[in-house]
Amino acid sequence: MTLTAKIKNVLDPLKSPSKADLKNALLQIDMKLDDLAQLPEPSEGKPYNRKLLYKNEEVELLVMNWSQLECAPHDHGNSHGWIQVISGSSLNSVYEVKGDSLPKELFYQYHHKGQYFYAPKKAVHKMKASNHTDMVTLHLYSPPISGMRVYDLEKCAACVVSDDCGAWWPDEQYQKLKEIKLTKKYTP
Template sequence: MALKPQARNVLDSLKNPSRQEMKDALAKINMTIEELEPLLKNPSGKPYYRKLLYKSEDVELLVMNWSDLECAPHDHGDSHGWIHVLGGTSINYVYEVKNSKLPKEIFKEYHHQGRLFFAPKKGVHKMQGNGTEGLVTLHLYSPPISGMKVYDLEKCAACVVSDDCGAWWPDEQRQKLKDIKLKKEA
């Protein structure tokens, strides 16, 4: 599926966009779950399947459909962005990270169909569907995500993953760009 010309024009116009400009762009492109459904595939044992819809030097747009698995706590590198819940309900767990310590969950929130929520630069979170219906989300990030850090709370470790890895511990060694040992809270 190619993006509609109107959506491509909106995204092409984004140059180092602000938080508000990105939110406005998502509203203008007005993509629906029905339009995107042909692109969705089985996540095959992963928390989600993702499909890149658009990428420029300044932004990237992805659609994700979720399994019943939660993703790992992660940040978005030096990117920030908006997540639009197109179908289902997302449970979003937000973490606090201090220095080289293990992330600590500080709250969780539910985002229902139609809701948008912001993912701040260096903010750590994890997501999952609430299990009652399929979760489908549309993500707009700026700049395109690179240097994402994924956390494994059981191993007390983190790693920076390659751009082709999602928010889970990498299956392939080549996807693990940097290992990071964390300290437990005292």
Template structure:
């Protein structure tokens, strides 16, 4: 996708942006599902399909359209960012991580079309669509995500995934950069 020159200017102006600067930039982009619809594709059996819209050394912008599957609990490595719900309703489950134990779910929150929510550095969460109304989300992260950790409760493990893997246990060995055995809290 070629971003509108104004959108590109907004993103290029972000240099090690603060939480507030990132939200203001996402708001200023003023993107809609209609704008992004030509880029959305089938999730092919995954929780979502993602399309990278822009990336430089300071930020990355992605659009995601969601299936009826939930993603795995995950963090965003050393990145933080904002998620804007462009269509539908997102169910966001937030977790607490205590050492080398499996994360423990703290609460669920619902975010509706037009709402924004923050993903802090090392914060663990999982998302899914609340209904079949076609959840579409826009994500702005800084710096671009690397070192994302994905959790699998059945395997009692986590792994650091490569940049081409989403928030699910990797299908291919090359996407699994490091596997970490976890403990169940007593």
């Protein structure tokens, strides 16, 4: 069975999958770096390049090849999902956001090759490859991400980005669906 067929067999039956359903699907797919032919090179000046492996109305599966840059703090809109570290190590920072205040970093964690971590709905985080590793990650979200909010802590702003924009401040005006001015002070 080809990798594409295996992914389709595992993901097609999912309907409004739970946190456990999504993790179980990733475990069944059992993706390895060797499975990922023609992995996109990290984009110049961007934290990662991504390749869509599968998408339907319920889920999307993406692979990301990371540079040494970190992505911006962001949420996944109304989606939740799991991230699997296929190679390298990830430094994942988790934030708290109250209303329209600046996100406040709560903690960070390292995740190494073979580990999984969960991204709840509306949770804000940022990631980067740690220890100068060549990091590749696999992401399974439900529903497919739409309405992702990206934060620029220096500009004290956030914006809802188009589906073709990654977790960085948009380069193109059309990718900014809504820009939000944030209050500087975090209020617990």
